[in-house]
Amino acid sequence: MQRSITVLVILILSAVQFSRPQQDPCAMKFGMNFIYLSYWNREMPFVDLMKLSSLWLTQNSVYVTGGTNRFDTAVRDSIPADENGYPLQLPYSVAGQETTQIVMALLASQQNALYPAGEYLCLYEGDGTITFTGDASVVSQTPGRIVLNVVPSNAGIMLRITRSTFGNHVRNVRMLMPGTESTYLTQPFNSAFLAKIAPFPVLRFMWWQFVTDGNEVSWQNRKRMSYYTQGSYFSNSRRPSGIAYEYLVHLGNQLNKDIWVCVPHTADSAYVAEMALFFKTNLDPGRKIYLEFSNEAWNYIYRVHQWVNQNGPAHLNHPQKTAYFVKRTFDIWSSVFGQEMSSRVIRVAACQLTLPWVGQQMMAYLGPGGADAIAPAAYYVLRPENYDTLEAKGASATKDDVARMIRSHFPVLGGMMRDHQTLADQYGLKLVFYEGGGEIRPRNVNNPSTQAIYAYQTDTAAYNVHQEWFRTIRAVSDPELFVYFHLASRANDRNEGYGALESIFLPTSPKYQVLLDNICGPATGVPLAVELTHFSGAVQYNNRVVLYWTTAGEVDNVGFDVERMSYDRGAAQNGRWHSVGFVEGHGTTDSAHEYMFVDTGADPARRNVFRLRQIDRNGAFTYSPETVVDGSTTPGILSLHQNYPNPFNPATAIKYSVPEDGDVKLTVYDITGREVLQLVDRVQKAGTYTVTLSGADLASGVYCAVLSSGAMRRSITMVLLK
Numbered sequence: 001m002q003r004s005i006t007v008l009v010i011l012i013l014s015a016v017q018f019s020r021p022q023q024d025p026c027a028m029k030f031g032m033n034f035i036y037l038s039y040w041n042r043e044m045p046f047v048d049l050m051k052l053s054s055l056w057l058t059q060n061s062v063y064v065t066g067g068t069n070r071f072d073t074a075v076r077d078s079i080p081a082d083e084n085g086y087p088l089q090l091p092y093s094v095a096g097q098e099t100t101q102i103v104m105a106l107l108a109s110q111q112n113a114l115y116p117a118g119e120y121l122c123l124y125e126g127d128g129t130i131t132f133t134g135d136a137s138v139v140s141q142t143p144g145r146i147v148l149n150v151v152p153s154n155a156g157i158m159l160r161i162t163r164s165t166f167g168n169h170v171r172n173v174r175m176l177m178p179g180t181e182s183t184y185l186t187q188p189f190n191s192a193f194l195a196k197i198a199p200f201p202v203l204r205f206m207w208w209q210f211v212t213d214g215n216e217v218s219w220q221n222r223k224r225m226s227y228y229t230q231g232s233y234f235s236n237s238r239r240p241s242g243i244a245y246e247y248l249v250h251l252g253n254q255l256n257k258d259i260w261v262c263v264p265h266t267a268d269s270a271y272v273a274e275m276a277l278f279f280k281t282n283l284d285p286g287r288k289i290y291l292e293f294s295n296e297a298w299n300y301i302y303r304v305h306q307w308v309n310q311n312g313p314a315h316l317n318h319p320q321k322t323a324y325f326v327k328r329t330f331d332i333w334s335s336v337f338g339q340e341m342s343s344r345v346i347r348v349a350a351c352q353l354t355l356p357w358v359g360q361q362m363m364a365y366l367g368p369g370g371a372d373a374i375a376p377a378a379y380y381v382l383r384p385e386n387y388d389t390l391e392a393k394g395a396s397a398t399k400d401d402v403a404r405m406i407r408s409h410f411p412v413l414g415g416m417m418r419d420h421q422t423l424a425d426q427y428g429l430k431l432v433f434y435e436g437g438g439e440i441r442p443r444n445v446n447n448p449s450t451q452a453i454y455a456y457q458t459d460t461a462a463y464n465v466h467q468e469w470f471r472t473i474r475a476v477s478d479p480e481l482f483v484y485f486h487l488a489s490r491a492n493d494r495n496e497g498y499g500a501l502e503s504i505f506l507p508t509s510p511k512y513q514v515l516l517d518n519i520c521g522p523a524t525g526v527p528l529a530v531e532l533t534h535f536s537g538a539v540q541y542n543n544r545v546v547l548y549w550t551t552a553g554e555v556d557n558v559g560f561d562v563e564r565m566s567y568d569r570g571a572a573q574n575g576r577w578h579s580v581g582f583v584e585g586h587g588t589t590d591s592a593h594e595y596m597f598v599d600t601g602a603d604p605a606r607r608n609v610f611r612l613r614q615i616d617r618n619g620a621f622t623y624s625p626e627t628v629v630d631g632s633t634t635p636g637i638l639s640l641h642q643n644y645p646n647p648f649n650p651a652t653a654i655k656y657s658v659p660e661d662g663d664v665k666l667t668v669y670d671i672t673g674r675e676v677l678q679l680v681d682r683v684q685k686a687g688t689y690t691v692t693l694s695g696a697d698l699a700s701g702v703y704c705a706v707l708s709s710g711a712m713r714r715s716i717t718m719v720l721l722k
Contacts, residue, residue, distance in 0.1 A: 026520035027478065027479075027480065028470075028473070028474060028479050028480065028481065028482055028518075029201055029202065029480065029481045029482070029519075030199075030200055030201075030481075030482050030483075030484060030515055030518060030519050031200050031201065031202030031203060031204060031258075031260070031481055031482070031483035031484065032197055032200040032202070032203055032204070032483065032484055032486070032487055032500075033204045033206065033207065033435055033483055033484060033485040033486040033487070034203070034204075034205065034207055034208055034486055034487055035207055035486045035487070035488070035489050035496065035498075035499065036207040036208070036210060036231075036232030037051070037052055037207075037208055037230055037231045037232045037243060038052065038054070038231050038232060038233075039052055039053055039054045039105075039106040039107055039108065039109050039156065039231070040109050040110040040111075040156075042111065042114075042488040042489050042490060042499065042501070042502060042503045042504065043193060043486075043487045043488045043489075043504055044108075044111075044115060044190055044192070044193060044503075044504060044505075045189055045190055045193045046188055046189060046190060046230070047176060047177045047180040047183075047184050047187070047188060047189065047190050048174050048175060048176055048177075048180075048184055048188065049107045049108055049120075049157070049175040049176075049177070050105070050107070050159075050173050050174055050175045050228065050229065051188075051229060051230040051231075052107065052108075052229070052230070052231060053105040053106065053107050053159070053175075053228070053229045053231060054105055054106040054107075054229070054231065055076060055105075055229065055231065055233050055239070056076045056079075056085070056087070056103040056104070056105060056228075057071070057072040057074075057076070057103065057104045057105070057106070058072060058073045058074065058075045058076050058079065058094075058101045058102070058103055058104075059071070059072065059073060059101065059102055059103075059104055059160070060073065060097070060098055060099050060100075060101065060102075061090075061091035061099055061100045061101060061102045061162065062099055062100075064098045064099050067098040067099075068098065069098070073094075073097055073101060075094045075097060075101060076103070077236070077238055078094045078095075079092045079094065079101060079103070080092075081238070082169070082171065084171065084172075084224070084226045084227050084228055085227055085228040085229070085238075085239065086164075086169060086170060086171040086172075086173075086228055087103055087161065087164055087169065087170075088164070088166055088169050089164055089165070089166040089169060090102050090103065090128070090161055090162065090163055090164040090169075090170075091162070091163070102160055102161060102162050102163075103160070103161050104158055104159065104160045104161075105158075105159045105160075105228075105229070106156060106157075106158060107156055107157040107158075107159060107175060108135065108152070108156040108157050109154075109155065109156030109157075110154055110156065110490065111152060111154065111156065111503065112154050112490075112502075112503070113152040113153050113154060114152065114502075114503040114505045114506065115152050115503075115505060116150075116152070116177055116178060116505070117150055117151055117152050118149075118150060118178035118179075119139070119147060119148070119149060119150075119178050120136065120147075120148040120149075120150045120175060120176060120177060120178060121145070121146070121147060121148070121174075121175075121176045121181055122145070122146040122148060122159070122173065122174065122175050122176075123144060123145055123146075123172075123173070123174045123176065123181075124144055124146075124170055124171070124172060124173045124174070125144060125170070125171050125172045126164065126165065126168050126169050126170040126171050126172075127143075127164075127165040127168045127169075127170070128161060128162075128163045128164035128165055128169065128170035129161070129162045129163040129164075130146060130159060130160065130161055130162070130170065130173070131159075131160045131162055132146075132148060132157060132158065132159055132160070133157075133158045133160075134153075134155045134156055134157045134158045135150050135151055135152055135153050135155060135156060135157050136148045136149070136150050136157045136159075137149050137151075157175075159173075159175065161173075172226070173228065177190065187721065188247065188250065189250075189251065189254075190504070191645065191646065191647050191719075192504045192505055193504050194255065194646075194647050194719050195642065195646045195647065195717075195718075195719060196487060196488075196501065196504045196512075197255070197257075197487065198255065198702050198717040198718070198719050199515075199516060199519050199717045200257075200484075200515075200519075201257060201258060202257065202258045202259070202260060202288075202290065202481060202483060203251065203252065203257050203258075203259055203260065204259075204260035204290070204434065204435075204483045205243070205248050205259065205260065205261060205262070206260075206262045206292075206295045206434075207232055207486070208230075208232065208242065208243045208247075208248070209232075209242040209243060209261070209262055209264070210232040210233070210241045210242040210243075211242065211262040211263070211264045211265065211294050211295055211304075212294065212295045212296065212302045212303065212304055213234060213241075213302060213303045213304075214234075214241040214242055214264050214266065215241070215266050215303075216240065216241060216242070216264045216266055216267055216271070217266050217267060217268050217271065218268065218270070218271060219267075219270060219271040219274040219275070221240055222240055222242070222244075222245070222271075223240035223241065223242055223243060223244050224240075224244055225244040225246050225247070227240065227244070230243045230244060230247070242264075245261075245275070245278055245279070246282075248261065249278075249279065249282045249283050252283055252284070252287050253282075253283065253284045253287070254721070255702060255719065256284075256286075256287065256701055256702060257287065258287050258288040258289070258290065259283065259287065259288075259289055259290070260289075260290035260292065260348075260434070260483065261275075261279065261289060261290070261291065261292070262292045262293070262294055262295050263275060263291070263292070263293055263294065263329045264294065265293065265294035265297070265304045265307050265308065265325065266307065269328075269332060272328075272329060272332045272333070273332050273335070273336055276332060276333040276336035276337065277336050280336060280337055280340070280344070285340075285344065287344075288344065288345070288346055289344060289345045289346065290346045290348050290373075290432075291329070291330070291333060291345050291346065291347050291348060292348045292350050292375070292434065293322070293325050293326040293329045293350070294325075295350070295434075296350070296352075297318075297322040297325075297350075298318070298319065298322065298351070298352045298355070298358050299352075305318075308321050308322050308325060309321065311325075312324050312325065316365070317361060319351075319357070319358045319359075319361035319362045319365075320361050320362065320364070320365040322362060323349070323361070323362040323363075323365035323366050323370075324365065326349055326362070326366065326371075327365070327366060327370065330347045330370075330371070333345060333347075345372075346372045346373055346430070347370075347371045347372045347373070348371065348372070348373045348374075348375045348432065348434065349362050349363065349366060349370075349371040349373070349374050349375065349429075350374075350375045350376075350434050351374055351375065351376050351420070352376060352377075353376035353377050353378065353379070353413070353416050353417070353420070354416060356416060356419040356420060356423065359374050359376065359420060359423050360423060362374075363423060363426075363427050363429075368427055368428070370427075371427075371429060372429065372430060373424075373429050373430035373431065373432045373480070374420060374423060374424050374427075374429050374430075374431060374432075375431075375432045375433060375434040376416075376417075376420050376433060376434075377433060377434060377435045377436055377485075378417070378433035378435070378436030378437075378469075378473060378479075378482060379435070379436055379437060379438065379439040379485075380406050380409060380410070380413060380437075380438055380439070380440075380465070380469050381406075381409060381413075381438075381439050381440070382402070382405055382406065382440055382453075383405075383409065384443075386405040387443040387444075389401075389405070390402070390405075390447075390449040390452060390453070391443070391444060391447045391449050393449055394447065394448040394449055395448035395449070395451070397448070397449035397451075397452040398452050398455075399452050399455040399456040399459050399461050400461060400582065400584075401452060402440065402452050402453055402456040402461070403456060403461040403462075403464070403465050403584070404584075406438070406440065406465055407465065407468065407584075410468065410469065410472045413472070414472045414473075414475070414476045415476070417472075417473060417476050417477045418476040418477060420477070421476065421477035421478060421479075430479075430480045430481075431477055431478065431479045431480065432479060432480050432481040432482075432483070433479060433481065433482045433483060434483055435483060435484075435485035436482050436483065436484060436485060437466075437484050437485050437498055437500070437511075438457075438462065438465070438466070438497075438498065438511075439498065440453060440456065440457070440497060441453070441494055441495070441497050442454075442494060445494050453497070454491060454492040454497070457491035457492075457497050457511070458491050458502065458509060458510065458511075459510065459598065460510055460581070460583065460595075460596050460597045460598050461510075461583075462510045462511050462514075463510035463511065463513060463514045463596050464583060464584065464595065464596070466510075466511060466514040466515075467514055467517075467518075467593075467594070468586075470482075470514075470518055484500060484515060485498050486498055486499055486500070487499060487500055487501060487504065488500065488501040488502065488503055488504050489502070490502060499511075500512040500515055507642065510596065510598065513596070516715075517594065534548065534549055534550045535547075535548075535549040535612065535624055535625060535627050536548055536549075536627050536659060537608075537610060537627055537628075537629035538629060538639055538657070539604040539629060544598050544599065544600055544602070544604075545598070545599040545602035545604055545608060545629050546596060546597070546598050546599075547562065547595075547596065547597045547598075547599065547610055547627070547629075548594070548595070548596055549594075549595050549612065549624075550593065550594045550595070551586075551593050551595075553589060554585055554586050554587065554588060554589050554593070555588050555616075556587065556588055556616045557585030557586060557587060557588070557614065557615075557616065558584070558585055558615045558616060559582055559583055559584040559585040559614075559615060560582065560583045560585065560595070560612045560613065560614055560615070561579050561581075561582050561612070561613040561615060562579070562580050562581045562582065562583065562597050562599070562610065562612060562613075563577045563578060563579055563580065563610065563611050563612070563613060564577070564578055564580045564599065564601075564602060564608055564609065564610050565577050565578070565608075565609045566602065566603065566606045566607065566608050566609075567606065567607055568606055568607065577611070579613075580599050580601060580602070581597055581599065583595055583597055585614075602629070604629070604630070606630065607628065607630040608628070608629045608630060609626050609627070609628050610626065610627050610628075610629065611623050611624050611625070611626045611627075612624035638656075638657065638658060638659055638707065638709050638713075638714055639656065639657045639714060640654070640655075640656045640666075640705065640707040640714035640715065640716055641654070641655040641656065641657075641716075642716055643655075643693065643705070643716060643718050646718055646719060647718075647719035647720065647721040648693075648695065648718070648719070648720060648721070649695060649720060649721050649722050650694060650695050650696050650722075651692055651693060651694045651695065651696075652692070652693050652695070652718065653690055653691070653692055653693075654666070654679070654690065654691050654692075654693055654705060654716075655688065655689070655690045656688070656689055656690075656691075656707050656714075657687070657688045657689075658684055658685075658686055658687060658688075658689070658709055659686055659709075660686050661683070661684070661685050661686055662683065662684070662709050662710055663682070663683055663709065663710070664680055664681075664682065664683070664684045664707070664708070664709045665678070665680060665681050665706075665707070665708045665709075666678075666679040666680035666681075666691065666705060666706070666707050667679070667705070667706050667708075668693065668703055668704070668705050668706075668718075669703065669704045669705075669706065670701065670702075670703055670704075676698065676703070677693070677698075679691050679693060679705075693705075693718075695720040695722075698720055699720075699722075700720050700721055700722045701719075701720060702717060702718070702719055702720075703717070703718045703719075703720060704716070704717055704718070705718060
């Protein structure tokens with residue numbers, strides 16, 4: 001493979017040239033969005049599962065012979081409840097029902113058995129009876145305390161309050177994960193969740209707040225920490241929507257994160273002012289607040305779109321009506337923050353990527369100095385014609401078809417991004433992306449082509465497409481922040497295929513890994529700066545074989561055919577080479593590129609030999625050197641495992657693997673990039689090692705461990721909580 005430099009890239013479809021000078025790849029930070037809080041939430045942020053419970057379902061208190069005995073009789077709002085949503089008396093007689101009613105909550109459903117097993121603890125106040133079915137069985141119980149054994153499945157846990165005494169009703173129900181009884185009040189967040197979000201400096205809480213379809217008006221009616229669920233559900237006169245703001249502040253302060261909050265569009269002026277005062281008073285002054293009015297007011301599928309249209313000044317068009325409410329929000333917050341506004345709050349005018357006119361109209365209304373940043377989304381998509389093609393192919397459609405179709409839209413999307421950069425430059429604003437990633441979902445779940453879309457979500461192809469998407473963004477714009485949407489959800493779901501992970505309890509995934517590989521930590525750089533040409537593999541990702549390689553430059557490179565030969569350990573090399581996948585190349589480029597391929601068919605218990613057949617556009621090909629992956633104690637790649645436990649106090653173990661003899665350094669940095677500890681600095685033989693990090697002399701906070709050997713580097717983020 002030869003090397004040369006190309007200097008011209010043409011946006012064929014948009015007729016816009018990628019002529020902006022290449023930006024520092026570290027200039028674009030990566031933040032993280034979260035999915036709505038619910039009983040099927042795969043992000044599981046809380047150690048108390050009741051905070052993620054469903055709304056109460058109602059059921060017959062006894063089985064009625066000959067009755068319908070529905071799973072949910074849907075009379076929740078007919079049962080009197082206290083201010084925190086707990087029924088005042090159960091069973092309760094509701095007119096028109098077959099018999100008296102009880103309530104049930106769903107917990108940890110649709111988790112594919114990935115949430116923690118073990119001894120859970122249900123605590124409650126009041127006099128009554130709570131029963132469990134599904135994944136939980138009672139081990140022992142005394143009044144107010146039930147010990148449970150949980151064996152995870154996809155069904156989850158069904159918690160029922162079958163009896164609750166009027167005057168001393170069951171309330172303050174908690175469902176605690178193993179080992180959290182003594183810490184859940186001071187540390188409400190799940191350690192696995194904290195570890196997964198630690199690398200991201202900005203957290204956006206739009207779906208946790210549920211602002212898009214909420215209807216909160218008065219500050220006194222906001223959700224409190226004591227409400228029985230923090231779930232993201234539609235509100236009514238008896239039920240608030242969204243999450244208690246205290247949790248957002250707790251998370252930002254604990255992890256030293258900047259936070260992104262959205263002001264409910266229905267909130268009255270007093271609510272907006274009280275909200276501003278709450279965050280001014282409670283969030284660490286050193287943390288920034290990204291401030292946004294509601295979410296996607298331009299999007300007609302959300303209630304906010306109609307609300308803005310109905311309540312904004314009649315003489316304005318819709319984007320300017322939105323800007324009217326944006327300005328109102330900014331002005332109220334400014335009156336509360338005073339001189340601190342400019343140093344603590346980033347005023348975000350959110351707009352529509354695919355229609356730059358929306359942002360242009362908003363800024364025409366807001367004027368110079370009316371915002372600090374404009375924020376379109378940054379999604380790549382499949383277009384209707386792509387779905388037509390995929391559905392016509394049916395079962396023969398592949399993940400590679402999906403990836404190829406996605407890439408075909410990058411030029412047009414890049415042109416739209418360039419338009420927003422021009423708008424930002426015109427008004428002297430920052431360019432940030434409030435959401436972004438892959439909006440890739442099946443159009444018709446009954447069509448066999450759906451399997452290709454689902455397969456793409458967890459395949460190496462998604463890693464490579466994301467890399468190219470980020471590279472496109474950097475080539476045409478100079479964004480400060482990209483807030484990925486979102487952390488974790490089911491990949492094989494019509495509405496939830498956005499997640500970087502399928503569960504926070506999985507170690508990584510191609511989409512999560514590509515985010516980590518694009519985050520600039522202390523001395524880590526980003527993939528675009530890699531100079532080493534490398535080919536190796538390792539057993540990772542749920543016992544799958546993962547291959548990594550880098551190129552220092554490419555000429556007319558169509559891509560790489562990945563070939564494998566497998567045979568039993570200890571036997572002589574024998575067998576035939578088989579093609580196990582194809583990874584697209586980058587054509588002609590002088591830049592360095594990293595590639596990753598997950599071989600789902602390799603048996604890590606056998607000896608697997610891999611080679612790459614690099615194919616040029618003229619059909620010529622060359623073979624790479626071979627690399628061996630057999631799951632033995634000698635690693636095939638420099639790897640740094642996530643420390644355990646994490647978060648930790650006072651000590652944690654760090655495991656790492658070195659592929660060949662040589663100088664090895666393992667260094668710990670604080671969040672500012674200052675070196676605080678040198679754990680390893682010596683020559684080591686190829687193998688796997690474990691060192692212990694003591695946090696006794698360190699302050700609570702986020703730290704980065706960087707492993708380096710030769711030209712290779714790996715890093716992890718660790719959280720010390722004292």
